[in-house]
Amino acid sequence: MSKVVETFDRWAEEGRDAELEREHSDVARQVIAAMQLRPGERVLDLGCGNGWATRLIAQASPGVQAIGVDAAPKMIARAEALHSLTIRARYELGTFEKLDFKDGHFDRVFSMEALYYATDLAQAIRECFRVLKPGGSVETLVDYYAESTASEPWAGVMGLALQRLSESGWKRAFEQAGFVAVTTVRVIDSRGPGAAHDFRADECEPTHAAKRALHAAGTLRVRAEKAQ
Ligand SMILES: C[S@@+](CC[C@H](N)C(=O)[O-])C[C@H]1O[C@@H](n2cnc3c(N)ncnc32)[C@H](O)[C@@H]1O
Numbered sequence: 001m002s003k004v005v006e007t008f009d010r011w012a013e014e015g016r017d018a019e020l021e022r023e024h025s026d027v028a029r030q031v032i033a034a035m036q037l038r039p040g041e042r043v044l045d046l047g048c049g050n051g052w053a054t055r056l057i058a059q060a061s062p063g064v065q066a067i068g069v070d071a072a073p074k075m076i077a078r079a080e081a082l083h084s085l086t087i088r089a090r091y092e093l094g095t096f097e098k099l100d101f102k103d104g105h106f107d108r109v110f111s112m113e114a115l116y117y118a119t120d121l122a123q124a125i126r127e128c129f130r131v132l133k134p135g136g137s138v139e140t141l142v143d144y145y146a147e148s149t150a151s152e153p154w155a156g157v158m159g160l161a162l163q164r165l166s167e168s169g170w171k172r173a174f175e176q177a178g179f180v181a182v183t184t185v186r187v188i189d190s191r192g193p194g195a196a197h198d199f200r201a202d203e204c205e206p207t208h209a210a211k212r213a214l215h216a217a218g219t220l221r222v223r224a225e226k227a228q
Contacts, residue, residue, distance in 0.1 A: 007158065017078050024053075031139055039062045050075055138179070182223070
């Protein structure tokens with residue numbers, strides 16, 4: 001866990017939180033629109049990074065209250081620095097495995113590219129279940145999953161113990177925590193993979209071919225409900 005925090009604190013210091021926003025914003029916007037948030041709903045953004053998605057969620061419907069949680073203090077500091085007082089969002093330091101909220105506190109849980117960093121994924125999913133109201137739902141988005149073969153090197157290059165599940169493995173993990181109506185679908189970034197001449201390599205996308213393969217596989221969206 002401390003290695004995950006060190007990594008994302010460093011990314012925040014290097015300004016890579018803004019890159020995450022650029023990379024993930026199209027898919028997140030598609031999913032937040034599909035969530036059809038209702039006025040006044042309370043929404044948890046798990047692994048919020050600099051809080052850009054938390055703020056989008058807060059503006060998706062009147063009176064939505066969005067709370068972002070992240071284990072990296074420097075990501076939370078970025079979220080607070082980027083915060084606008086006109087947006088009903090807040091950000092808290094915390095871990096997926098032990099959420100500091102009472103049972104049934106949230107109507108929805110959203111998580112963008114974060115859950116596979118969990119040290120104990122089963123416990124993290126049980127915590128999502130616990131903090132949701134009956135009838136609530138969770139939306140998990142991940143680019144790192146078994147069928148996306150171009151993501152396979154990530155654990156090695158980042159030096160982190162990432163949870164590599166298949167599409168059916170993700171479905172099973174949510175069912176085992178008690179969720180019902182668990183569905184999976186791939187979401188494709190509508191902007192495309194980008195042109196080769198604009199491409200900038202990093203450890204997760206070392207070549208334009210890798211970026212094209214990641215784009216073609218898409219982001220895995222896992223949606224699950226807590227029964228009424
Ligand atoms: C790849 S970043 C994604 C951030 C944000 N959702 C985005 O799309 O920009 C993953 C985030 O999850 C957080 N994280 C990873 N494991 C965590 C855990 N067990 N508990 C809380 N936060 C965690 C990291 O600190 C990091 O900010």
